Amino acid sequence: MGELKPTRQVTIEGGASGTSGFATTKLEALLAWARKWSLFKYPFVTACCGMEFMALTSPRFDGSARFGAEAPRFSPRQSDLLWVVGTISQRQAPVLKRIYEQMMEPKWVLAFGTCASCGGFYDNYATVPGIDKIIPCDVYVPGCPPRPEAVLDGLMLLQDKIQRGATGDRRPGIVKPREDPVRDLVQLRKKSSLEQGNS
Amino acid sequence: MSQRVLETLKEKFGDAVLETHSHLGDETAVVSPERWKEIARFLRDDPSMAFDMAVDLCAVDYPDRTPRFEVVLHLYSISKRHRLRLKARVGDAEGEKAEIDTLTDVWVGLNWFERETYDLMGITFKGHPDLRRILLYPEFEGHPLRKDYPANKAQPLVPYRTEEEAGVPLDKLAPFGPDEGMPFGRRVFAVDRGES
Numbered sequence: 050m051g052e053l054k055p056t057r058q059v060t061i062e063g064g065a066s067g068t069s070g071f072a073t074t075k076l077e078a079l080l081a082w083a084r085k086w087s088l089f090k091y092p093f094v095t096a097c098c099g100m101e102f103m104a105l106t107s108p109r110f111d112g113s114a115r116f117g118a119e120a121p122r123f124s125p126r127q128s129d130l131l132w133v134v135g136t137i138s139q140r141q142a143p144v145l146k147r148i149y150e151q152m153m154e155p156k157w158v159l160a161f162g163t164c165a166s167c168g169g170f171y172d173n174y175a176t177v178p179g180i181d182k183i184i185p186c187d188v189y190v191p192g193c194p195p196r197p198e199a200v201l202d203g204l205m206l207l208q209d210k211i212q213r214g215a216t217g218d219r220r221p222g223i224v225k226p227r228e229d230p231v232r233d234l235v236q237l238r239k240k241s242s243l244e245q246g247n248s
Numbered sequence: 249m250s251q252r253v254l255e256t257l258k259e260k261f262g263d264a265v266l267e268t269h270s271h272l273g274d275e276t277a278v279v280s281p282e283r284w285k286e287i288a289r290f291l292r293d294d295p296s297m298a299f300d301m302a303v304d305l306c307a308v309d310y311p312d313r314t315p316r317f318e319v320v321l322h323l324y325s326i327s328k329r330h331r332l333r334l335k336a337r338v339g340d341a342e343g344e345k346a347e348i349d350t351l352t353d354v355w356v357g358l359n360w361f362e363r364e365t366y367d368l369m370g371i372t373f374k375g376h377p378d379l380r381r382i383l384l385y386p387e388f389e390g391h392p393l394r395k396d397y398p399a400n401k402a403q404p405l406v407p408y409r410t411e412e413e414a415g416v417p418l419d420k421l422a423p424f425g426p427d428e429g430m431p432f433g434r435r436v437f438a439v440d441r442g443e444s
Contacts, residue, residue, distance in 0.1 A: 140385050142406045172400045174392040175384075182408040219415075 096135025
């Protein structure tokens with residue numbers, strides 16, 4: 050369990066450029082790799098998305114254990130991934146901000162569901178229009194609630210972002226909204242009715 | 249069903265009962281706000297009324313009417329099995345003087361209902377032991393369920409981050425509409441109409 054000695058341990062012999070600058074980058078990559086596979090989550094569950102969050106963590110999808118993010122820590126000081134699951138009301142905003150501030154660096158935030166991402170269909174006196182108005186957010190997962198697959202996508206986007214590190218692309222990851230299957234069905238039906246009409 | 253209750257009320261209080269209304273077994277009495285508590289006490293204590301349960305208390309805002317607000321009280325009698333809806337009209341056009349007597353000393357359970365009505369609609373209940381906001385925070389100004397409160401006006405407790413602070417355009421982050429994932433965005437006929 051000794052300390053990592055960057056210059057000696059990660060320099061690649063015979064590499065194209067065996068300089069120390071090259072070695073430092075590799076240490077970052079190693080650290081990022083360790084971080085992205087050992088996320089400790091803090092579930093900030095406020096609304097109905099919590100049910101989908103439970104479905105995600107249960108054995109069928111096994112959503113977080115496969116990514117090394119199984120253990121929840123109910124203390125923000127011990128966790129590095131904040132899951133904001135559900136609607137955040139104006140009255141709750143100071144609490145969320147404080148939880149975020151109590152977390153240790155490096156830390157990441159995942160907005161679970163449309164309400165956490167942009168306020169959802171609530172556009173009124175009571176609801177915060179997206180948690181990014183209060184705290185920085187790294188990944189947005191749309192859906193009301195999102196399918197577990199969408200959350201897994203989001204988790205992988207976050208891993209990508211962690212791997213890119215502090216110098217890489219810092220823009221937030223956004224899970225692509227689900228395609229509407231009804232649209233295809235309607236087109237199919239139209240097409241078949243047209244063919245029948247022609248024949 | 250509880251027509252008898254309305255008749256008793258009219259008989260006993262006369263002019264204080266401004267109007268009554270019956271529809272499909274729902275009986276409503278609009279009473280004068282000055283005698284609100286007296287009528288409530290009678291409804292609870294009289295053995296033939298025996299309204300021992302206050303189901304709900306809320307208020308409705310009719311901006312075009314004077315008096316502007318209607319305080320609505322729903323009552324149920326567990327022993328007699330009859331219901332009554334009691335209304336009182338208060339407040340002027342600007343929403344001032346929206347005052348009515350508290351009923352917390354008649355039905356203790358109305359305490360929080362009155363606080364909620366005060367919080368969201370701004371009806372003052374005279375004599376209430378603890379008339380504070382119950383759902384919103386003390387810093388909130390105004391009463392959001394009044395019709396003259398702007399529908400999407402928020403009063404944030406935490407100042408929002410600016411775009412300079414965030415380094416990214418904040419309103420463009422989520423590339424999906426607020427109804428993403430909602431069933432009403434996925435109707436077949438809506439798609440049909442859009443494409444034809």
